[in-house]
Amino acid sequence: QKEVEQNSGPLSVPEGAIASLNCTYSDRGSQSFFWYRQYSGKSPELIMFIYSNGDKEDGRFTAQLNKASQYVSLLIRDSQPSDSATYLCAVNEVTTDSWGKLQFGAGTQVVVTP
Amino acid sequence: ETGVTQTPRHLVMGMTNKKSLKCEQHLGHNAMYWYKQSAKKPLELMFVYSLEERVENNSVPSRFSPECPNSSHLFLHLHTLQPEDSALYLCASSQDTTSAFNEQFFGPGTRLTVL
Numbered sequence: 001q002k003e004v005e006q007n008s009g010p011l012s013v014p015e016g017a018i019a020s021l022n023c024t025y026s027d028r029g030s031q032s033f034f035w036y037r038q039y040s041g042k043s044p045e046l047i048m049f050i051y052s053n054g055d056k057e058d059g060r061f062t063a064q065l066n067k068a069s070q071y072v073s074l075l076i077r078d079s080q081p082s083d084s085a086t087y088l089c090a091v092n093e094v095t096t097d098s099w100g101k102l103q104f105g106a107g108t109q110v111v112v113t114p
Numbered sequence: 115e116t117g118v119t120q121t122p123r124h125l126v127m128g129m130t131n132k133k134s135l136k137c138e139q140h141l142g143h144n145a146m147y148w149y150k151q152s153a154k155k156p157l158e159l160m161f162v163y164s165l166e167e168r169v170e171n172n173s174v175p176s177r178f179s180p181e182c183p184n185s186s187h188l189f190l191h192l193h194t195l196q197p198e199d200s201a202l203y204l205c206a207s208s209q210d211t212t213s214a215f216n217e218q219f220f221g222p223g224t225r226l227t228v229l
Contacts, residue, residue: 004156008154031215032215032216034217034218036220042222042223043202043204043221043222043223044157044204044220045220046217046218046219049215051215092215092216101159101162101170102216102218103156104157106154106155106156107156
């Protein structure tokens with residue numbers, strides 16, 4: 001069973017600080033990695049994706065990928081109360097028929113405190 | 115309408131009822147998905163359609179029956195459900211299912227309660 005693991009949290013972060021979220025995955029063949037944000041009672045919305053080892057920055061968000069260690073992380077700089085949500089890590093699962101299926105983690109709840 | 119829409123947003127049904135969930139995507143995508151999201155659990159993929167053809171069925175009980183009449187519309191027909199089927203049902207779409215770089219866009223979901 002291919003798995004995507006995340007700490008469930010809650011991760012409490014003071015306003016203005018950096019929130020650091022981690023995700024590990026079991027399928028070494030995975031090629032693409034996605035971070036979704038899900039507010040309570042709402043659907044997931046894509047905030048970042050990363051395909052290559054290293055860092056990718058988009059505004060206050062930085063995704064970091066290390067395929068050798070099989071982890072992907074998300075940093076949220078200058079955290080705001082509006083960042084309080086559950087963050088889902090999703091990993092492309094490579095199958096024999098080359099169809100790209102996303103495997104989701106259970107999510108990390110982030111709470112930004114004023 | 116933009117993005118992915120779902121109706122109804124909330125549904126309460128008895129175990130003997132028959133109901134349908136509807137999803138429509140306005141993104142010109144070729145692939146559509148049904149997911150089930152239960153509290154504190156990862157999203158569970160239920161069905162995948164690519165160009166109206168079902169390409170994945172993740173051992174979903176037969177009381178859930180999908181239908182994809184065209185690449186923009188997806189239905190989930192429900193009958194004789196169980197209380198444990200109560201969950202948020204999410205529809206998603208993506209450009210295709212052949213690429214590893216497969217960004218999926220979600221609809222707002224249907225909150226289903228089975229009494």
